Every structure is written in C-alpha cells, then in structure tokens.
Amino acid sequence: MQHGQVKPAPETARDPRAHLLARYRTVRERTEALAKHLTPEDMLLQAMPDASPTRWHLAHTSWFFEEFVLQRFEGSFAPYDPHYAYLFNSYYNSVGEQWPRDRRGLLSRPSAADVFAYRAAIDERVEGLLSDLSEGGFAEAAEIITLGLHHEEQHQELLCTDIKAAFALNPLAPAAFAMPEALEEEPEDQGPAANDRWVSFEGGIHAIGHEGEDFAFDNETKRHKVYLDDFSLHGTPVTNGQFLAFIEDGGYRAASLWLAEGWDWRAREAVVHPVYWRKVDGAWFEFTLHGLIPLRPDRILSHVSAYEAFAFAEWAGARLPREAEVEVALSKSDPAAGQFLDPAGFVHPHLVGRDNGLGSAFGTVWDWTQSAYSAYPGFRPAAGAIGEYNGKFMSSQLVLKGGSCATPPGHIRATYRNFFPPDARWQFTGIRLARDV
Incomplete structure (x- = not known):
C-alpha cells in the first residue's frame, strides 16, 4: 500500500490539538483491537515475503511516529531502543538499512509484550508533544502525524490480510477474529x-x-x-x-x-x-x-x-x-x-x-x-x-x-x-x- 506527501484536512474544530489527539487515539486503539484475539505465537507468523507478522505491523507503525515525529520535534529526543530503527524500518532507504522483509517472521524478539510496551511509550511521548508544541510547531507536526495516522490505517488492512494468509496455511483453520453473535439479516440468494x-x-x-x-x-x-x-x-x-x-x-x-x-x-x-x-x-x-x-x-x-x-x-x-x-x-x-x-x-x-x-x-x-x-x-x-x-x-x-x-x-x-x-x-x-x- 502506498505512502506519500499529504496536506492536512482543514481544521474546523475549536481545538485543533484536541481534535488531532482524539483521532490519534482512535486509530492507535483500532490497531490494537485487531490483535485482541491473537496469541503471541500468532503475531510472529509470516506467510510469505509480501506479508508481515502482526507484531511487526504493531511495531513499525510506532516506529513511524518515533522516526518522523518525535526525532524531529522532541527537544530532548532519545530513541526508545536504537535497534528498532533497523528492525522496524520498512523501505525508507534514506533513513537507514532495514532488516530483510522476507525474514520479519524470524524476529522472536522483541516479544509481543515488548512491542506493546513500545507502542505505549511512543503514544505517551506523542501525546505530550501535542500539548507542548508552539502553534507553528504544532501545525508542522500535525501534517506528519496526519500522514502517520493514514499510514497506520493502511497497515490495519495489511494486518488483517497478512494474518489471514498465515492462518489459511493452518489445517485447523483458526479464526483471527471472533464471529459476531448476530450478522445482519441476509436474504436468500436470488440468483x-x-x-x-x-x-x-x-x-x-x-x-x-x-x-x-x-x-x-x-x-x-x-x-x-x-x-x-x-x-x-x-x-x-x-x-x-x-x-x-x-x-x-x-x-x-x-x-x-x-x-x-x-x-x-x-x-x-x-x-x-x-x-x-x-x-x-x-x-x-x-x-x-x-x-x-x-x-x-x-x-x-x-x-x-x-x-x-x-x-x-x-x-x-x-x-x-x-x-x-x-x-x-x-x-x-x-x-x-x-x-x-x-x-x-x-x-x-x-x-x-x-x-x-x-x-x-x-x-x-x-x-x-x-x-x-x-x-x-x-x-x-x-x-x-x-x-x-x-x-x-x-x-x-x-x-x-x-x-x-x-x-x-x-x-x-x-x-x-x-x-x-x-x-x-x-x-x-x-x-x-x-x-x-
């Protein structure tokens, strides 16, 4: 899925910071909700080179905010873990080298718990940044954060399709998501x-x-x-x-x-x-x-x-x-x-x-x-x-x-x-x- 340059949507809310913060939390929480029914073992699966493990998606989308937002706008920036820039960079060659895409499923460490802790730490720092930035700094950061949120939404879709590809190889045909108790009433096939x-x-x-x-x-x-x-x-x-x-x-x-x-x-x-x-x-x-x-x-x-x-x-x-x-x-x-x-x-x-x-x-x-x-x-x-x-x-x-x-x-x-x-x-x-x- 694609990435690229963006222009932020015109802000109509009275408090742009509160509006962006609410959207940030909504997107980040949806990503974690998609992993709710997965085990740590599930999150490591990689069905093919084009797909990525759930754990990698969870970490990469946090690395994006650390690399492009915190490193640029946080006055006393220090990386959460210096190794993560190599492990969770996707294709940004101008940023640095990356762990090979087809071997992401071999990264049993950091653990799933470590990745969720990473997400929580990055969220805390981004939310603090949104409160501390000057008006000019906020406007500039908001553009990149908006891009990061749309980038994460793309990875939400990839997370779904990638875990489906992995589970499809399992003869037990496991479910990644719980079946809703009641689906919308569906008419009979009309041909x-x-x-x-x-x-x-x-x-x-x-x-x-x-x-x-x-x-x-x-x-x-x-x-x-x-x-x-x-x-x-x-x-x-x-x-x-x-x-x-x-x-x-x-x-x-x-x-x-x-x-x-x-x-x-x-x-x-x-x-x-x-x-x-x-x-x-x-x-x-x-x-x-x-x-x-x-x-x-x-x-x-x-x-x-x-x-x-x-x-x-x-x-x-x-x-x-x-x-x-x-x-x-x-x-x-x-x-x-x-x-x-x-x-x-x-x-x-x-x-x-x-x-x-x-x-x-x-x-x-x-x-x-x-x-x-x-x-x-x-x-x-x-x-x-x-x-x-x-x-x-x-x-x-x-x-x-x-x-x-x-x-x-x-x-x-x-x-x-x-x-x-x-x-x-x-x-x-x-x-x-x-x-x-």
Whole structure:
C-alpha cells in the first residue's frame, strides 16, 4: 500500500490539538483491537515475503511516529531502543538499512509484550508533544502525524490480510477474529438475474485526481483531464456464484481466456479456484478471518488475482474497467456508504448492494482495473524519506480502486490509488466488469 506527501484536512474544530489527539487515539486503539484475539505465537507468523507478522505491523507503525515525529520535534529526543530503527524500518532507504522483509517472521524478539510496551511509550511521548508544541510547531507536526495516522490505517488492512494468509496455511483453520453473535439479516440468494444490471456513464472530458486541502497521498495528484468514451460498469461486483459458474464451465482450463502471463502463472502455481476456497465432501467453503464458513453464492467474490479477473471478464463477454472510469463512477457515490473495517464486526465481504445505482461502490472489495500504476501529469514525489514510496513503485503494478471490508472507515475516497502486482491474491481484491457502450 502506498505512502506519500499529504496536506492536512482543514481544521474546523475549536481545538485543533484536541481534535488531532482524539483521532490519534482512535486509530492507535483500532490497531490494537485487531490483535485482541491473537496469541503471541500468532503475531510472529509470516506467510510469505509480501506479508508481515502482526507484531511487526504493531511495531513499525510506532516506529513511524518515533522516526518522523518525535526525532524531529522532541527537544530532548532519545530513541526508545536504537535497534528498532533497523528492525522496524520498512523501505525508507534514506533513513537507514532495514532488516530483510522476507525474514520479519524470524524476529522472536522483541516479544509481543515488548512491542506493546513500545507502542505505549511512543503514544505517551506523542501525546505530550501535542500539548507542548508552539502553534507553528504544532501545525508542522500535525501534517506528519496526519500522514502517520493514514499510514497506520493502511497497515490495519495489511494486518488483517497478512494474518489471514498465515492462518489459511493452518489445517485447523483458526479464526483471527471472533464471529459476531448476530450478522445482519441476509436474504436468500436470488440468483444471477437479481444482480444482472449495468450502470451507464457518459463519456467526454473528465477531471480525475485530487485537488484541494483535504488529505491525499502524493500519487493522487495532480488533478488532470482525461477523455473517455461512453462506458458501463456492472451494477455490482462479481459474486461467488458467478465465479463458480466460470469454474464449472472450464474457465481455468481455457487458455483462450487468459493473458499469456496469466496462463503461465496459473500453470506454474496450479491455480484451479480462488485462493481461500476449499472443497470439503463435495461442498464449497471459503476461509475467512472468522474461520472456515460455507461458500454463499450471493456473497461478493474476493481474493482473486488480476489474471483471474481478466480471464473471468473475457469469459463473461466484458472487460476490466480502466482506472479513470472507476474514479468517475466513484465520484458519484458516497464514500461513507459501504462495508468497511470493524474489529468487532464481520470482516468479510457481505452481500452485494441491491439498489438502482452502483452497488458496493466503496468498501467490500478492491476493484481490479486494467490500468498500469504510473505517474499522473505533474506528479512530484514528496521531498525526503516520506516521499520514497509512491514514485519508486510505479512499475509492473495495476491500480485498484474503492477500498474493501478491511479498509478503515473514512480512509477511502474516489481519487485513492491502491496498487498491487497482477498475481496478488491475499488482499480483498474483487472484480467489477465494464463494457463499451
């Protein structure tokens, strides 16, 4: 997930310090709530090089505030532990060397208890700093703290997807989160026809990208104009039942449906179904953060690669949307209306929204696009270490839009640009079809 330069949101509260402090506490407490049901042993698991242990996420997000806030603004700064800058730095090469990413699961020390103590100490120092800074110093620090909070929210989603990837390897199919006592009442599956609708959008010249004083990562800028032909997006993301029909029709065996690189990946990895689907005694189940549950055909499909998405779209007689098309569609939807991360809730895609507009536009699953992740016209990375992340990853990745059920509420917007390589499946990635009009 990306990092970058930001502008703080305009402050409307009477007491900006109190407002920022309240948000700081909310974000930090949510991270720890996500680890509530995990054991110290769970927190050390690393399923693959792309994923990180829970313990590392907990420490890294604290190191960010220590490195970029306390070291810069604390008058008598001293590191909590000099070793942590090496152990918990991610990719900030201009800050210093890092422990190898693919070996984070080997760090049994510091212990989970040590990491929580580290978090508490950093929180105490940041909160003290917010009280002590002059007006000018506060304004400058608030910008970096705001960035740090959005950075931590990204790691909240990664914490969920990374522990899911680790638990999925366990034959006991353990649950990372408790299943809510009562899920929202869900209607019976109405079949594919209930969701078979398209929403049309007028082409022409559209402006995309971020502008204004609200928070945004640097890769969302600059706002610029693009030309689009008339297009339609499917009213809902692809469901489990629709993808099951693709499987049963031989979709994973039909080379003509696949990109060449995708076909090679499918063969090399022996992929025959979505990564978290399981067949038990002839019945389909899917692994979730709440354990193994029966596969519901009317729930939204998740955890598919862009290669699988391309193949399904070809099979369905459609295509994947372009980034600009999805952004134009999202700009007409409410970013607060969607299924987002709730540590006490159901962290798995719910049913599709059945309305007259674009159902599940925000949240639930990230929509793969066919657009390469590249710089917008006029893009300039932020100065210094915090500008390292976005620009240097603009190669061999595709853009995803809209957020997921593991994205924290209030974190997403129409201009948000997520990005992953096309073979990535451990994120809550789904499919929304597009077609030309």
